[in-house]
Amino acid sequence: MRDSRPPGRAAAAPLAPGPEFDLIRGFLAGGSAVRPDVRVGPGDDCAVVAGDGIALSTDMSVEGVxxxxxxLSPAEIGWRAAAAALSDLAAVAARPIGILVSLAVPAEEADALAPALMAGCREAVESVGGTLLGGDLTRSPGPVVIDVTVVGEAxxxxxxxxxxxxDEVWVTGQLGGAAAFVSAMLAGEEPRRxxxxxxxxxLPRVREARWLAERVGPTAMIDLSDGLxxxxxxxxxxxxxxxxxxxELLPVHPAARSRSRPRTVRAALTGGEDYELCLTAPTGAVAxxxxxxxxxxxxALTCVGRTGGGDGVWWVDAEGHRTPMELGGWQHFRGEA
Structure with missing residues (x-):
C-alpha cells in the first residue's frame, strides 16, 4: 500500500563547514527537481524514497580493474560507473528513482577529480530520469573506487x-564494441570507429526495458554486463x-568484426560491458x-536463438543439432573464459 503522506524535499539539506563538505556541496550544486518518490534527498543521514516494489542493486568500479x-576522462569514468549500476535496473524493467555514490579518491587529487567523477555519475542517472540521492566521500591511498547503489521501482x-x-531469445543492439576498444588499447592500436x-x-537500456515489459511481456531478462x-x-x-x-544470428558491433569468424563470435559472446539486454519471450511475441x-x-532487436530442454548454453544449427559452447563470461576471480 502506498504511503499517502506528502513528499518531502528532493533538494540537499544544508551541510556544516569543512573541506569535505565543500566538495559535496559542489556535487549537489544546482539542486534536483522535486519528485513525489523522493521524500528526503541528499544531506541527511539517509535518503527516503517511496515506491511500489523498491528495486536495489550496487556496482563497484575500481581503477585498474x-x-x-x-x-578516459573523469566524467566518462563516472558515467560508466553509474551506467553499469543503472543497467541492473533495466534488467528487471524497473523505473529509476536515483543513485547513491560512494567515492574513494587520492587526497591530493580530490578537488579536481571528485567533482568531475560525480558530474559523470549525475549526468548518467539524470539521462534515464533518476536523481542523485546522496553517497559518501573518503580518501584512498591507492586506486580510485566508485561504488554506485541504484534505487528504483519495480x-x-x-x-x-x-x-x-x-521461448525465443532476443538481444538489443550490437555486441562486442566495448571489448573491441579494450583490445585495441591493450595492443597499442587505434580503436575502430x-x-x-x-x-x-x-547506455543503460532502462527506457527500452520498460517499453518491452509493457508491450512484449518478456518471460525473463538480464543485462549483458559479462558477455552473452x-x-x-x-x-x-x-x-x-x-x-x-x-x-550466424549474433548482432556483432562493426568494431568487433574480424576476418576470423570464430574470433568475431567470441568477441560478441564473451567481451562483456555491452550493457544491452537479453530477453526471452513466447514465439512470435517480439517480432x-x-x-x-x-x-x-x-x-535493433535481434532473435539469436531459443530455449530448450536440458541446461547450460549451446550452439544450435538449422537442423536442431546442438554443440557445446565451451565459452563463458567474465568472472573477476577466474578471468575471461
Missing part, C-alpha cells in the same frame, strides 16, 4: 527465472532449461514490435 584513467519485475521451454563510445558511454555467453547461462540456470544460440522498437530508440 574496470577503468584506466589514461583511457512493481512487476522481470526476473531471470521466468523463461519457458520454447564507435568502439570508444561503447566503452566510455554505455555468461549472462545467458544465468537465465538457463535460474529458469531450469537450456539456451540454444545460433552463431511484431521490432520495427516500432527501432523507431523509438534507434536500436
Amino acid at each position: 574496470h577503468f584506466r584513467r589514461e583511457w 512493481p512487476n519485475p522481470v526476473l531471470r527465472s521466468g523463461a519457458r521451454m520454447g 564507435g568502439a570508444r563510445e561503447r566503452f566510455a558511454r554505455p 555467453a555468461g549472462d545467458a547461462a544465468h537465465i538457463a540456470a535460474a529458469s531450469g532449461l537450456a539456451v540454444l544460440l545460433v552463431p 511484431p514490435h521490432a520495427d516500432a522498437f527501432h523507431a523509438a530508440f534507434g536500436v
Whole structure:
C-alpha cells in the first residue's frame, strides 16, 4: 500500500563547514527537481524514497580493474560507473528513482577529480530520469573506487527465472564494441570507429526495458554486463532449461568484426560491458514490435536463438543439432573464459 503522506524535499539539506563538505556541496550544486518518490534527498543521514516494489542493486568500479584513467576522462569514468549500476535496473524493467555514490579518491587529487567523477555519475542517472540521492566521500591511498547503489521501482519485475521451454531469445543492439576498444588499447592500436563510445558511454537500456515489459511481456531478462555467453547461462540456470544460440544470428558491433569468424563470435559472446539486454519471450511475441522498437530508440532487436530442454548454453544449427559452447563470461576471480 502506498504511503499517502506528502513528499518531502528532493533538494540537499544544508551541510556544516569543512573541506569535505565543500566538495559535496559542489556535487549537489544546482539542486534536483522535486519528485513525489523522493521524500528526503541528499544531506541527511539517509535518503527516503517511496515506491511500489523498491528495486536495489550496487556496482563497484575500481581503477585498474574496470577503468584506466589514461583511457578516459573523469566524467566518462563516472558515467560508466553509474551506467553499469543503472543497467541492473533495466534488467528487471524497473523505473529509476536515483543513485547513491560512494567515492574513494587520492587526497591530493580530490578537488579536481571528485567533482568531475560525480558530474559523470549525475549526468548518467539524470539521462534515464533518476536523481542523485546522496553517497559518501573518503580518501584512498591507492586506486580510485566508485561504488554506485541504484534505487528504483519495480512493481512487476522481470526476473531471470521466468523463461519457458520454447521461448525465443532476443538481444538489443550490437555486441562486442566495448571489448573491441579494450583490445585495441591493450595492443597499442587505434580503436575502430564507435568502439570508444561503447566503452566510455554505455547506455543503460532502462527506457527500452520498460517499453518491452509493457508491450512484449518478456518471460525473463538480464543485462549483458559479462558477455552473452555468461549472462545467458544465468537465465538457463535460474529458469531450469537450456539456451540454444545460433552463431550466424549474433548482432556483432562493426568494431568487433574480424576476418576470423570464430574470433568475431567470441568477441560478441564473451567481451562483456555491452550493457544491452537479453530477453526471452513466447514465439512470435517480439517480432511484431521490432520495427516500432527501432523507431523509438534507434536500436535493433535481434532473435539469436531459443530455449530448450536440458541446461547450460549451446550452439544450435538449422537442423536442431546442438554443440557445446565451451565459452563463458567474465568472472573477476577466474578471468575471461
